[in-house]
Amino acid sequence: MKTAIATNVIDSDLTAIGIMDFDGLQKTVAAAYDAFPKNFFHTFAVKANALVEVLRVLREYGMGAEVASPGELLIAKNAGFLNQDIIFDSPAKTLHDLRTCIKNDISINIDNLQELTRVEQLMQEHPNTKSVIGFRINPQIGGGAISSTSTATATSKFGYPLADANNRQELINIYRQRPWLTSLHTHSGSQGCALELMAKGIEVITELAEEINNNIGSQQVVRIDIGGGLPVNFASEDVTPSFADYAQILKKNVPLLFTNKYQVKTEFGRAIAAKNGVIITRVEYTKNSGGRHIATTHAGAQIFTRTAFLPKSWPIRVTGFSAEGIEKTADTCEVVTTDVAGPCCFAGDLICVGKQLPKLVPNDYVMAHDTGGYYFSNHFDYNSLPRVGVFSVSGDDENLNFSCIRKADSFEDVANKM
Template identity: 35%
Template sequence: MTSQSSSPVGLAERPDTPSTWLERPSGALVRRVADAALASGLVGPDDGAVVLHDLDLLDARIAELRAAFPPHAVHTVAVKANPVLEILRACVAAGAGLEAASWEEVALSLAAGCPPERVVYDSPAKTRTDIARALAAGVHVNADSLDELDRVIEVREDHPDSTATVGLRVNPLVGGGSIPATSVASPSSRFGEKVGDDLVEALAARAEGRPWLRGLHSHVGSQGMPLETLVAAAPVVERFRDAVHRRLGHDQLDVVDLGGGATTNYVGETAVDPRELASRMREAAPSLFGPDVTLVTEFGRAVQANCGWALNRVEYVNRSLAQPVAVTHLGADFLMRVAYVPGHWQHRISRLATVADEPAEVAGTAPGTDPPEPSESWIVSGPLCFAGDVISQDARFPALEAGDWLVIHDTGAYTMSMWSRHCNRGMPAVLGYRDGADGPVLEVLRERESADDVVRQWSRGAGH
């Protein structure tokens, strides 16, 4: 695990500058980019949906993260948040590493051009083959348990020349957030070994004589995590690290991975400012920010979510019910959590024709908020053939007609990566854009899937 010696400066030293982590693409920009995409021919007549990603905002967020933390820190963006290869390449080009939750995500990371020593491999179910591949590739491996660490130690005997460093995930026991399914630092969590005196002895015994066993990993959860909980984990890890070093009689654990989990601003939630997070962590655990420690982060949603948005065409309008229904092309296949757990996950939905006129915080899916012109309450349904395929029960728009385009905001994370094959609809195209002197500059990041692509995916020998 190596760091980059340089880091952007300026943002961290100007606390009055608004954080890009609190921003979204403006309605005016969304309208300009959507108009350009629809006029360019990149969105064909059979495309009922297209996903767009703001690559300038992505660059700015990574730059701000790098500026907030020590210059030798390694910031790995979680592949599971958005595995589109060209977006991963953009992350790497902006100076980020990548965090992989499976061997396949390690392969994606390497294909994206990420140096192996800046890839973090996390998974609670690594096979011996997975571990052997990771050690041979030279990526940093975080063992999820002592049992897995023992397996890594055993497998590494067959890879004496491996440059890979290894860490152990610990549970700091600082509690959960507002979403139980994404909270992993409570006593009941199945991830990581619980901190305590017994673990100090166990880890020190395994680290003795193994200088490549250099890391500690802690991750408390994702979305809905209070800033205080993210910060609270740092001093727990610091004290545990000090205890292991006292037991060893020397310093060895110089790679400290504090995970990710910073909340981003979906409807009704406020994003974390990375400058405040870094400042408070430094105050709570100063030794982890010293020059002798490679500090690692694993932010995914907080980096990616607001960079993405989707165009979703209204195919039919159903006014036969008490509440009108807009039948669209993106539903539970794209927004799985919204459809199945709507109480915890809500996305703003706007009508493209009026999106540029909306105040920044007007949200079509937020109860009690209306666009600035008269509107009515709509159910927005997806294209799948089950009753739960609904992405909003109360989206407020001016009158909709078939052929209108809706904008689903904040879709840059945990949408394409969670795509459901229920009903076997092909994934939409993904377009990236940057600001140009003559308007938005668009590029295809991933082609739309065809019916043939889906057939191949389900065929014998798929992937060969």
């Protein structure tokens, strides 16, 4: 904070800013590759942080890109990802989306039988495509602690429901009749899901891949895409679970993935980005109401969308700093019960509620930790922030270097930088 203030990255005009730690990103990507064997290739879920400069360094660190919309595909291309390193996963692909992917050798995961019909037509138009094409499978193994992010329930909107009716045999027949189907995909976990549950979903599709190949009599399915969804610990700085923890459970439950028989792809997002970014916002006003100290800032539901609308599922840690960038602690300030509020005009626009924090005053700063994924790159009302900046930071504690990723005053400026 002191360095950011001294270099005018943060000044008295600041409303909200996001800072990404590029050194931390590099270490996190390295940890992912170190945890898995060489037949694993890791892609980054672009929706987790759709900033071109962040994606560009992730590409340089060796990651591919998983995209779920045409906009994300455009951003990934602007960040320099090669077509063969991109996977398009949207459950609502238009015919144009599918044609773009197949024509340009971008891999896709088919969500349903109606989409399969479209893909078949396009395969006749582009029989020499190098797109790796497969089905997204819903293993229907159940959900985790957060229902809104559970993707493997019996009624999930995602993927081909494997356990319904005669779907398993129908899918085997589909693959037997279409040799261009060479992949299987599932995304069975996310925040709130136990690693064992995620591994179970991956075990299901690995067994399915073996069954398809055995039925055909050769290895037609050569890629297994195990999705992402590794949970993040938002309660402290500790990185738990780690990629190594996940790899150990996968190796125990699905050892075939570690034998080099299949190419395995991942789609980590939050686990890559979250702990490598923070949001800092300025306290504009404070007051007391009903015995509660309320600090009004410029970062609320328009940035911390999930936290504002689902605070029990998505709590975040906050730290207060003085206007000079000095951390406020119980040794230096009175600790009071505090709500940190955002600028939006509804009662639920709160970053945290009833927290014991060193007392905040106007022109202090609040830092929200672990917000490098699904926060500052996805706020829904950009024009509500009169000044937004996103910076990268690298170096050790005494020699920090800041570089601008994005700093703009209007939506048009942002669009021109994409």
